[in-house]
Amino acid sequence: MRLEEINPENYEAALAVKVRPDQEDLVEPVVKSLAEAYVYAEYAWPRLILDGDRVVGFLMAFLDIPWDPARDPEDVRSGLWRLNIAAEAQGCGYGRFAVEAVCNEVRARGGSRAYVTWEPRAGGPEDFYLKLGFRPTGERSGEQTVGVLDLHEDRSARAQ
Secondary structure: OOEEOOOOOOHHHHOOOOHHHOOOOOOOOOOHHHHHHHOOOOOEEEEEEEHHHHOEEEEEEEEEOOOOOOOOOOOEEEEEEEEEEHHHHHHOOHHHHHHHHHHHHHHHHOOOOOEEEEEEOOOOHHHHHOOOOOEEEEEEEEOOOEEEOOEEEEEOOOOO
């Protein structure tokens, strides 16, 4: 598995990534993420997820973004902004790989915490993120739960 930058040769493959129909209300389509990556180029880190040459998903991280500058201008965060795993590729470890890749990028940039948000509803990704070690912060981002992962915590004992 590997990540690849979005470029003129692969952006159409990125646009073709579709989640299951029951998940469409949980994550924005890739086209919206790419538009946001353009608008927020300073913070966005969009990548294709590949298994060999096969596109299996899309992720976008946010890196060093002011979280709520009106409340606390010093609160700068990094983490997973979007995760779209293709419907036919789900359950194969690609989501875990994607989250770990984002955490590795955050660490490489000197970060000690990774954040994610999720829609708190049945069938949503909450259990997935909790199994990876994210913990709710008690904050909300819009209607979504905010989770944080301490990147220095020893997670080797956590069940796979």
